[in-house]
Amino acid sequence: xxxxxxxxxxxxxxxxxxxxxxxxxxxxxxxxxxxxxxxxxxxxxxxxxxxxxxxxxxxxxxxxxxxxxxxxxxxxxxxxxxxxxxxxxxxxxxxxxxxxxxxxxxxxxxxxxxxxxxxxxxxxxxx
Numbered sequence: 001x002x003x004x005x006x007x008x009x010x011x012x013x014x015x016x017x018x019x020x021x022x023x024x025x026x027x028x029x030x031x032x033x034x035x036x037x038x039x040x041x042x043x044x045x046x047x048x049x050x051x052x053x054x055x056x057x058x059x060x061x062x063x064x065x066x067x068x069x070x071x072x073x074x075x076x077x078x079x080x081x082x083x084x085x086x087x088x089x090x091x092x093x094x095x096x097x098x099x100x101x102x103x104x105x106x107x108x109x110x111x112x113x114x115x116x117x118x119x120x121x122x123x124x125x126x127x
Contacts, residue, residue, distance in 0.1 A: 014037070014038070053066070085098070093126050097119060097122055097123070101115050101118075101119060104118075
């Protein structure tokens with residue numbers, strides 16, 4: 001029997017985990033449980049697969065597969081960024097904030113931490 005794992009099932013599992021974490025613990029403890037549940041699996045997968053990647057890259061077939069995964073990941077991130085932009089950039093102040101952040105990041109090479117903090121400060125000021 002083959003088990004099919006799709007995004008819907010994974011999202012449902014995540015929703016159940018988050019609901020359990022926030023109802024069982026609530027408040028900051030629930031937020032911590034939810035954060036660990038979201039980020040820990042990624043760190044575990046990286047730790048496990050990290051030593052294998054150089055060996056996989058040596059194989060022409062596996063290397064081509066990993067190149068395809070990289071391209072698909074970049075495309076997915078671009079699509080999600082465009083979708084978020086359509087929802088988040090709703091007026092002139094947010095459009096100016098996005099353009100300012102892009103200039104700071106892409107032209108002036110400002111550290112992203114400072115850009116996020118500046119964006120938060122501007123958001124508080126205009127709210």
